[in-house]
Amino acid sequence: MRIWGVAQEGDYDRDDSDEGQGRKMLTVASYNVLAEFEYPQKEDRYPLLVNNILDDKADADALVLQEVTDGFLSFLLSDERVSDRYPYCSHGPPDQPGMGPLPNFLNMVVLSKVAFDWESVSFQRKHKGALVARFRHVGKWQGDEFKPVVLAVVHLSHGLTDGAVASRKGDIKRLIGYLEENYGGCPWVLAGDWNIATSKEAIQEALEKKNVSDLTVEQWKGLDTIFKDAGLVDAWEVTAEDKDGGATWDPPVNGVAVTLSGGNIWPQRYDRILVRGEDFLDVKEFNMFGQEKGHVGDAVEESFASDHWGIRAVLSIGGFGDDEKEEMEQEQEPENPLVVPAHLEKAPKALSGAGGIKACLSELNVTPGEEEAAQRREAFELLKTLLLDATTKTPAAARLQSFVVVVPVGSYALGVWTTSSDIDVCCIGPFSSNTLFSVASSSLRKAATQGVRNLRRVKANTGTMLELEVQGVRMDLQYCPAASVAQQWPNVLRLPAKDPVWSLAPQTLNKLKAIRDIDYLRRSLPDIESFRLAHRFIKTWARSRGVYSACFKGLPRSSSPSSSF
Structure with a gap:
């Protein structure tokens, strides 16, 4: 309810x-x-x-x-x-x-x-x-x-x-x-x-x-x-x-x-x-x-x-x-003969009524239940706590007196995740990538008794990434070295693109763009719940028809709500 x-x-x-x-x-x-x-x-x-x-x-x-x-x-x-x-x-x-x-x-x-x-x-x-x-x-x-x-x-x-x-x-x-x-x-x-x-x-x-x-x-x-x-x-x-x-x-x-x-x-x-x-x-x-x-x-x-x-x-x-x-x-110009025209049809009665789509997705186990949602919230909060505790105890943190931010991105941040989704996490701070991942890996290994498994460290197109499993939930952890962004969080998200705070390396900006896109979508959508429902429905339909892509609506994959569009 x-x-x-x-x-x-x-x-x-x-x-x-x-x-x-x-x-x-x-x-x-x-x-x-x-x-x-x-x-x-x-x-x-x-x-x-x-x-x-x-x-x-x-x-x-x-x-x-x-x-x-x-x-x-x-x-x-x-x-x-x-x-x-x-x-x-x-x-x-x-x-x-x-x-x-x-x-x-x-x-x-x-x-x-x-x-x-x-x-x-x-x-x-x-x-x-x-x-x-x-x-x-x-x-x-x-x-x-x-x-x-x-x-x-x-x-x-x-x-x-x-x-x-x-x-x-x-x-x-x-x-x-x-x-x-x-x-x-x-x-x-x-x-x-x-x-x-x-x-x-x-x-x-x-x-x-x-x-x-x-x-x-x-x-x-x-x-x-x-x-x-x-x-x-x-x-x-x-x-x-x-x-x-x-x-x-x-x-x-x-x-x-x-x-x-x-x-x-x-x-x-x-x-x-x-x-x-x-x-x-x-x-x-x-x-x-x-x-x-x-x-x-x-x-x-x-x-x-x-x-x-x-x-x-x-x-x-x-x-x-x-x-x-x-x-x-x-x-309008004549139709392009190379484009297959789309013909709209009325939805089946089971889907056209109020709540019909939601009921259909529930039957297909696409919509997560309250228990699974709670499990993911707890897993994310545990990871966030471990990272913040680890980074605040480093000599560099004491010297710089800087902030560290841990935020979700992708489908979990936008609320369109499904039961098969992992959680993409981005950490923003003043350290170098080597320092952050070294400190994080050590802290996460010590948390094995809390259900944390450090699966592997991989080199992705967007930089180094840790693949984790926290209390049974798979997570991908990326790091973005941007001290000025972390210090002004979260008000920095409202600053225009021309603000000096965004004068960063292209790879860093690419990671931050994912977060900014999600923030803009959440503030811009007039009905976020309807968007989430429509997204899950379209995604389910696309997968059933074999439609896949690495991007959705022009968003980069790291900021896309799903990698199946």
Whole structure:
């Protein structure tokens, strides 16, 4: 089971912010999961809610949920299929030690495939507000300034009364004002449960019962004007052919909504996704999900998971819409007759579902288990401790007062190793190679009782290397003489290539390049877990087809995640 942790500032670091320019689509989904108000809370609907969230119709880059409770979020994030699809979440599971409870009984939560940070915006009513997330690496450049895509999540007060309508109007104005002040010029996506009545019959009924005044009805009609004045378009309206439909809360169809309707049986389009594209985002598709029934607990009759349908909008990015794509394809040069064309095919059902690839790799014993991962961590830490102890006791170390760094490289450092991989280790320090390997060999021989075997010392293209076996794990140890690099570790990795610290011999730079490449990849990849999964899958496929190479994606072998590409 995944252990969720709090993101640190370094998790967002990268050298540039060009991910949005590489993306062609951004998909946003919203789902009100309907909280349980009884205590103790029942979990009967939770499996059906999770199935809806994992449905292909709900698959999104960012999924926003409303009415999330502590119990449901803990249940949701404990499902590895969910954590595999969405490695980033605005809140951690409350049942995990050190996380703590959610701020309210009813909460808004963002799950995402892309790293983001977020802030809250308070509204007039207590416990009401908006969650504003920004994707630091999905956005556009405006001159020298990067404008990130901003996602605002709302769950406005319900009710068709004078006070409720006035409150919603004030909340909407406050949110738009906040976005204008803090994120003017950025592409916006506003999603969630707006609780804005769209049924004329419901409005007329409220008038006849004197629940609302004529003035309130005029205010209600003016809400869409507020959106239009702010440059926001409704994703459903852009794509819908039937402008009278689109209800996301539909008591005539959804029996769960009937139970909670309080006599209001008119279908309403409460849930919306609004977009201000800023010439960067353009609405292309819209669909609903969560419309399949299933068994809830021991109930004989099937039921829906929530009183709301989920909604999803597909947005094209930066002029990569269908028309532009067709024009680009028409302008492409004729195919090279010497190149065999690739024809895309839909993945088998066993692999296309959430978690399917991970399950397949587990069956093939490609994905390491927790026990093996722990064994390798312990073996690496033992080797690191032995090397550091040995080098700090040398006269040269006392004289130079220098640092020694021991780091993994290759597949282990990037987290794409398999059960058949060894661990590549690089030691950086102030000594000559002969001194280091002489001291290291002596120390390692003395550690034989701890499960350390010094297999042999070999001359490789990259220099001298020790082949070791530490507690049953095979390792290759290389050394890089670079005192200035070790002294400034790890901040040195962020220094540009022109910095004097990199004025080193070509063979030394080649070894350090492996480490710098891994560091750059780890900071640049927006979804490291998906990358690792894809890498293992492609590697497994390539080996099964007899595809081998010494390099992967142009990286030198010593820095490549695998030598089988």
